Amino acid sequence: MSLSSSKSSVDDRTRLAHALGFSEYPTNSTAEPYLNYILKQYAGSQTIEDYIELFIEVLEHSRPGAVAKGAPAAPTVQTLIEKFASTGFRDVFADTVVGDPRRKEHVEDTVMCIIGTWTTMLSSFQHKNRSRRVVAAYSLFADATTTQARPSTSQSTTTSASPSVPVLPYDNSVAGLVAGSGLLPGGQWDYRSNVDSDATVRMIALMLSASNSPHRNSLQNLLSPSSAQALPCKSSPYALLEDLNTQESQSVRATRLNAFTLNVLSAVDISWTPNVSRHMLLTKVGGRIVLELFSLPCAFDAITSPAVGIPVELTQEIEESYAVLFNAWSKAPLHARLGAVIGLRKVCWCWSCSAYRYRQRCIAACKTRALASTRRKKHTASELHQSEFDPALEALMTSQSMSDWTPDDFPTLWxxxxxxxxxxxxxxxxxLSVLFRDRRDTMQFWTFLFATLVVFLTIVQVMLGIAQVVGSFI
Structure with a gap:
């Protein structure tokens, strides 16, 4: 790579950081993992410079109050797709001609992937199984709340109201599409999903993609919060509460519910994801239950901008959740402090030391995942070593845990x-090892402990009896 091209690449990276809202970059390198993540999504036929320019163009278009040709333009996703489909952008879409259906499909895929990368919700914006998760979820939840019947202005009582006109997913701004999808923590989907929700979304998306409009409307009515036939949720987040009015009194101790206890007592593994909407979401992967956690907290300054619309309160809760999950025993026990010289904490079997070792393994796993990129086509050797691991994540995981889990401190994540x-x-x-460490059911624990002692004493008694009989013949 020549010196001029290397300098140009650095300048483009700086321009991208400034467009994302990191005005102090590169003096402040906090956004480095986020920028590495964005640039590693580049896998097209265009140059990396064209990709960055296209990314910046999408950012500029999506800003509230965007202006096109001197006239205010609604910064919707649809207008952006139509703009690139008709005029193109440099040579990015040169493989198809204007008016070709493949051109619009190419533009839509590219734009949605860029928006998904920018909002840290890429997997929700990608086209999988004949649908995009964000579009399918928006069609389910937003239409029921954004459509309004237009009342008739006629004085005649025989004239009925005109039918409601739904707002299509792409007729929204990026912030409107993200908010209307209900995929963010605390959104509509949290109240209608369970561990198998991903399979449910795929099934519903196929139904929504069908051309049979009556079926689509009936499905939306079924899932509407006001419908008396709303689908039951066998894993409702409030299943533990006998009455929603008692929610305010609920509190879960951090030493009871954290990443370590979930792993040891419930066999829940940690899965790091760059999708902010899936933070603290239980999912099933390969027959195992995993807890998905967001891996790029350095992106919060970008995704809380008005153009994206992710609430600042949500990002604050996510930041606080790392300490509760991974540092529930924030103060090292006395034996760990006394044995620091000999490394006692690396072998001690107590809950605090075991949780400490588990946190270190999770950090190492996140670093390993960040170094591996699934889309390394056409990347230069200098780009491949750049890690997506966010140092802010490790700092949050090891910070002081301020509270237990309560609805007051975590209203959105609750x-x-x-x-x-x-x-x-x-x-x-x-x-068997879990049986000895499990303190959730004290009766079960003490029953198992005494039963083990009885069996042990019985074996000892039998062996002594055998020894006594053998000794009588000697």
Whole structure:
């Protein structure tokens, strides 16, 4: 790579950082992992410079109050797709001609992937299984709340109101599409999903993609909060509560519900994801239950901008959740401090030391995942070593835990926290070692302990009896 091209690449990277809202970059390198993540999504036939320019163009178009040709333009996703489909952008879409259906499909895929990368919700914006998760979810939840019947202005009582006109997903701004989808923590989907929700979304998306409009409307009515036939949720986040009015009195101790206890007592693994909407979401992967956690907190300054619309309160809750999950025993026990010289904490079997070792393993796993890129086509050797691991993540995981889990401190994440508590409470010990460490059911623990002692004493008694009989013949 020549010196001029290398300098140009650095300048483009700086321009991208400034467009995202990181005005102090590169002096302040906080956004480095986020920028690495964005640039590693580049896998097209265009140059990396064209990709960055296209990314910046999408950012500029999506800003509230965007202006096109001197006239205010509604910064909707649809207008952006139509703009690139008709005029193109440099040579990015040169493989198809204007008016070709493949041109619009190419533009839509590219624009949605860029928006998904920018909002840290890429997997929700990608086209999988004949649909995009964000579009399918918006069609389910937003239409029921954004459509309004137009009342008739006629004085005649025989004239009926005109039918409601739904707002299509792409007729929204980026912020409107994200908010209307209900995929963010505390959104509509949290109250209608369970561990198998991903399969449910795929099934519903296929139904919504069908051309049969009556079926689509009936499905939306079925899932509407006001419908008396709303689908039951066997894993409702409030299943632990007998009455929603008692929610305010609920509190879960951090030492009871954290990443370590979920792993040891419920066999829940940690899965790091760059999708902010899936933070603290229980999912099933390969027959195992995993807890998805957001891996790029350095992106919060970008995704809380008005153009994206992710609430600042949500990002604050996510930041605080890392300490509660991974540093529930924030103060090292006395034996760990006294044995620091000999590394006692690396072998001690107590809950605090075991949780400490588990946190270190999770950090190492996140670093390993960040170094591996699934889309390394056409990347230069200098780009491949750049890690997506966010140092801010490790700082948050090791910070002081300020509180337990309560609806007051975590109002947005509370549905997912309640689901985690429910999963922990209903899971059964899955190994002998877990039986000895499980304190959730004290009767079960003491019963098993005394039964073990009885069996041990019985074996000792039998062996002594055998030894006595053998000794009588000697």
């Amino acid at each position: 549905p997912r926290i309640a689901r985690l508590e429910q999963h922990l409470q209903t899971s059964r010990p899955w190994s």
